[in-house]
Amino acid sequence: MNRMNYKAIVLVFILQLVIGLVWYTSSPASLSSHVAQVGSGRPEASIMLLFAGAILAYVFFMAWLLTRVNAMSILGRVLFVVSVWLCIVLPNYVFVAVHLNMTGSDTVYLLAYGALNCAIAATILPLWPSSRSIFRN
Template sequence: MYKINHKAVMLVFVFQLAVGAMWYASTPSSFLGRFALEDLSKQLSIGMVLLFVLSTFVYLFFTAWLLVRIKGMSGFGRFLLVIAIWLFIVLPNYAFVSLHLSFSGFDTFYLLSYGAINCAIAAIILPLWRSSRSIFNN
């Protein structure tokens, strides 16, 4: 039985954090009322940064755990599964944002784009880089 490939999870996690930093740095000024990198030390609280990092890791680890538990699917099928999970999470969020918040289409797209990029990174690396089997199982 395959186990979670922790190297792949950590690689994807590092990529997702790098993309998150670039995503935040490119925040439109309409969201923040200022440029994203202006007075950065005063704007970001350590609690919000930790919450962001923790939520990204938990979602990624859950995805890796789910991929290990599914049997009988090819790498491409696992890729499609990760994409489908993201779509079923994003479509209700898009509907909620469109109905309850007065954001433009571009602003809504920007809000949901980070999840799309994270999903693409995880869908490419996790299904294809599976953990190797060990002959020394307990």
């Protein structure tokens, strides 16, 4: 049985937090004005903690799923992470964009953020196995 690589989980978590910070601070004017209409232009600490918790839950869930499908090849694991994003996370982004009446460019901006996070997780998690995986049966 493979174990989760906690170093890889922390690395993916930190990279996704940094990307989220950069993505939020460099958002287009139309999306920034939409956020300003919903609330203040600056997110509250509770929203930032919720965002960090969501990223951590996503990364742990993906790492846990990858330990359960350990019979797959590395390419299969990468495609598995991408397919989970396409089938589970992508519809949520689309629903939020439709519900908030976002423009097409704002929707693509948010989807690009999710796709970049998926690429980070699909690159690091399957390719950096746990150091204890050599002791499996």
